[in-house]
Amino acid sequence: MSTAEFILFWLFAALTCGGAIAVCVSQNVVRMAFSLVLTLGSTAVLFLLLGADFVGATQLLVYVGGTLVLIVFGVMLTATGPFTRIKSSAADGILSGLIGVVFLFIVASTVTSVDWDGGEGVAHKIAFGTHGKAVESGFNPTQQGNTTRQLGLSFLSLRPDRDLNLGAQPASSKVPNTAPVVPGAPATGMPGVTSPSEPKLSTGYLLPFEIVSVHLLVVLVGAAYLARTKRRTKS
Amino acid sequence: MDTLLAANSLAEYLQTNGVPFFGPLDESTAMIFAAVVHVALVGAWFGLPAGLFIWAERKISGRIQDRLGPTRCGGKFGWLQSLADGIKLIQKEDLVPKDADGLMFRLAPYIVVVASFVGYIALPFSDGWAAMTLDVGLFLTLAVLSLEVLGVILAGYSSGSKWALFGAMREGAQMVSYEIPMAICALCPIVTAGTLNLNEVALLQSGGAWNWNILHPFNFFAFFVYFTCATASCKRAPFDLAEAESELVAGFLTEYSGFRWSLFFLAEYASMFLVSGLAVVLFLGGWDDGFGIITAIKTAFPDGLGNFIANVIGLKVFLVKSSILVCVQIWVRWTLPRLRIDQVMTTCLKYLIPISCFLFAGTVAYPLVLAKMFGQTSIIGAPAGERLVQPREVPGSTSLESNGINPAGVQVSTASAERSQP
Numbered sequence: 001m002s003t004a005e006f007i008l009f010w011l012f013a014a015l016t017c018g019g020a021i022a023v024c025v026s027q028n029v030v031r032m033a034f035s036l037v038l039t040l041g042s043t044a045v046l047f048l049l050l051g052a053d054f055v056g057a058t059q060l061l062v063y064v065g066g067t068l069v070l071i072v073f074g075v076m077l078t079a080t081g082p083f084t085r086i087k088s089s090a091a092d093g094i095l096s097g098l099i100g101v102v103f104l105f106i107v108a109s110t111v112t113s114v115d116w117d118g119g120e121g122v123a124h125k126i127a128f129g130t131h132g133k134a135v136e137s138g139f140n141p142t143q144q145g146n147t148t149r150q151l152g153l154s155f156l157s158l159r160p161d162r163d164l165n166l167g168a169q170p171a172s173s174k175v176p177n178t179a180p181v182v183p184g185a186p187a188t189g190m191p192g193v194t195s196p197s198e199p200k201l202s203t204g205y206l207l208p209f210e211i212v213s214v215h216l217l218v219v220l221v222g223a224a225y226l227a228r229t230k231r232r233t234k235s
Numbered sequence: 236m237d238t239l240l241a242a243n244s245l246a247e248y249l250q251t252n253g254v255p256f257f258g259p260l261d262e263s264t265a266m267i268f269a270a271v272v273h274v275a276l277v278g279a280w281f282g283l284p285a286g287l288f289i290w291a292e293r294k295i296s297g298r299i300q301d302r303l304g305p306t307r308c309g310g311k312f313g314w315l316q317s318l319a320d321g322i323k324l325i326q327k328e329d330l331v332p333k334d335a336d337g338l339m340f341r342l343a344p345y346i347v348v349v350a351s352f353v354g355y356i357a358l359p360f361s362d363g364w365a366a367m368t369l370d371v372g373l374f375l376t377l378a379v380l381s382l383e384v385l386g387v388i389l390a391g392y393s394s395g396s397k398w399a400l401f402g403a404m405r406e407g408a409q410m411v412s413y414e415i416p417m418a419i420c421a422l423c424p425i426v427t428a429g430t431l432n433l434n435e436v437a438l439l440q441s442g443g444a445w446n447w448n449i450l451h452p453f454n455f456f457a458f459f460v461y462f463t464c465a466t467a468s469c470k471r472a473p474f475d476l477a478e479a480e481s482e483l484v485a486g487f488l489t490e491y492s493g494f495r496w497s498l499f500f501l502a503e504y505a506s507m508f509l510v511s512g513l514a515v516v517l518f519l520g521g522w523d524d525g526f527g528i529i530t531a532i533k534t535a536f537p538d539g540l541g542n543f544i545a546n547v548i549g550l551k552v553f554l555v556k557s558s559i560l561v562c563v564q565i566w567v568r569w570t571l572p573r574l575r576i577d578q579v580m581t582t583c584l585k586y587l588i589p590i591s592c593f594l595f596a597g598t599v600a601y602p603l604v605l606a607k608m609f610g611q612t613s614i615i616g617a618p619a620g621e622r623l624v625q626p627r628e629v630p631g632s633t634s635l636e637s638n639g640i641n642p643a644g645v646q647v648s649t650a651s652a653e654r655s656q657p
Contacts, residue, residue, distance in 0.1 A: 030389070030393065031336075034339060034342070037385065053370060054370075056375075057374045058374075060378040060379065061378035061381060065378055065381030065382055065384075068385060069407060069410075070411075072385070072389070073388065073408075073411070076400065
């Protein structure tokens, strides 16, 4: 990873997290929406840094250009006062803080269980492959925006960028469909079904990815609940 | 030619030859230097059209209304009028209304400016002369263009004024609807070319005016629908409902003054040029001069100075074509009355969207029908596979060959021709 890439990655990673924190801290709905712009836009830039141009552009088009405009538009249509604020009581704050901390522990434990960097930094690994030679399948070489497939596969716990080059053992020629057997990595599937003669496969990000999806489900349920109670109190 | 970043060639030069006093640079420093140079170039072009076209707008509108327009500032034709305007605007006080949401109010102009600036990164000004040649160039540009509306909505909402709020709501409704036919019509030439890479779309139209996409029967109509939607996306009359100075004071701009107000106009003129440039690349042949001169020069001098001169001529051709389209936008603004908001929505939802869907379906079916009936995929102009003049070396050509695509020039067209077979 070159210096410039390193600086850019940390800058936009910090912007992503800062925007996400600002969404939670702020009370003004439109400011929250703007902080979301920061978070989602920086995520798009992170995808671009990984060489996944299409995913980055889709992130911009769908979330920033589409969903957020709809959110702001909806706020403007439904707002009663000039600047809608969300005020929550102290009890709500404590309760949601507790739940948040519990979820934070779940995510942190799954995230730390993943073998993030096998020596050189995960972003570089995904973008340029393990041995400096990326798995090339598609129209252009990896440096020109052809990492989407590898990114997607690593979210499904398959790491062709590492494992396809593993060596000459016949067992590794199959695309790993079973569990990765790195010790202490509970990423997927059933551990212990493979014999020691098979090579170690790298882990992907399936479990963190699924945990985040469950988070989204929780948020959806919460949003539906809030919307319904609001309507009841009005009528 | 490595086309990931135009900056790559400059960075390589700095690495091998070095700069006069420091010697060869290491990779990241050279990359940063090259990026700074290119950002400065694109930034200059971002600021320049605003000055130029504001002057042109004043002059053209004056002539249309039987006036002279600016005549005093900077000689007989008032060349320096934009500069005088700029100085006047910078001197004004930077006001924030008492009821406004200060932070958002101050931020909104920058969002608009950044959105229309980022739109330039994938726009090719001449063969390979783009800040970034992306395989998803058009997609990224459309995505970035859709961010501009967010800045306008925030500006209107945070102003704390009902005029501004009305303007912002109109802008939101208008832009969310007009994005759809605009994107669909931009897809028509993409289907014809078979690639989202803007550089390759323009390259496939080189060699003469008969190869331009606008002579494709469906793309011809798609061009006009696209241009209508592009005018609307720039908030230009007859679609300037967000401003509507006769109804809403100045719409979302009501509370702005001074430098922040001028930022909105900088962004408006820059995005006028951007959508016109996109139209030129997609429909009007990009940097092709229409008589095959540039192609002839490129065939005669495949690399070196001759190729560079051909690129410079191409750049000028591109700028002239785009400026003509901007002037058409100015002409339309001063001759057509503003639509009502319901008429704006009717135009989009009842007419433009069905028309663009029909055109898209037609563009997809056209080569299939032609291939069935006449055995070739175009009537006017050369078949796409014969248009590319120079072999384009793509790094990592092994991956191209492994996919059965010949890297020597015709890869795009072969792929699209294969794809168009049923």
